[in-house]
Amino acid sequence: MESSKISIVVVSGTLERLQMAAMMASVAAVSGNEVHVFLSMNAMPYFVKGDSTPAPAEGPFGTLMAGKKIPPFRTLFEQAVELGEAKINPCSMALDVMGIDGKALEPYLGEPMGLTKFLRDARDAQVWTF
């Protein structure tokens, strides 16, 4: 089975971008690709343990999505890990700025990571940013 390495940087906090990042991570991971997700900035608060804050729509499509039975982005990210062995690592800088540590985040996330390691892991990967 042909497999690609796919790295996804997620810094946005809007529904459309979080949803697309989650769709990409989950579908890529369950299709046998090696998926690494790097979460930072405006994406980070959504992954604090127990957080269920809806992400705001960025444009009309986000409003449309909010009214339909779209798989929640958090569920898709979790499925990427559970069903597709994706790695989702929170950015250590973002955690420092928020004043929290990795233990405050959802359990399916990996250890906090810095850019040096993420960039090294991504050197031979497709890289996507949201």
Place this chain on the structure above:
Amino acid sequence: MTERQVIDARGSFCPGPLMELIGWIKMAQVGDEMELLSTDNGSVADVPEWVKKVGHEYLGAREEAGVWHIAVKKLK
């Protein structure tokens, strides 16, 4: 005739139906057949692609009253 596990993902949007199918396949035995019900047109293309990629058997799809019935057999 092998009894098929029916997975009802009607009303769910992409990639929900694919993820539900995968969850069931993980729990199934080799040789088990599943029939995914989906109202999402994207699934009709996505599911056979995924099945082919990971090495299971795509048994075909039919549409009935706006619902796709997509059949898959677990091979490994």
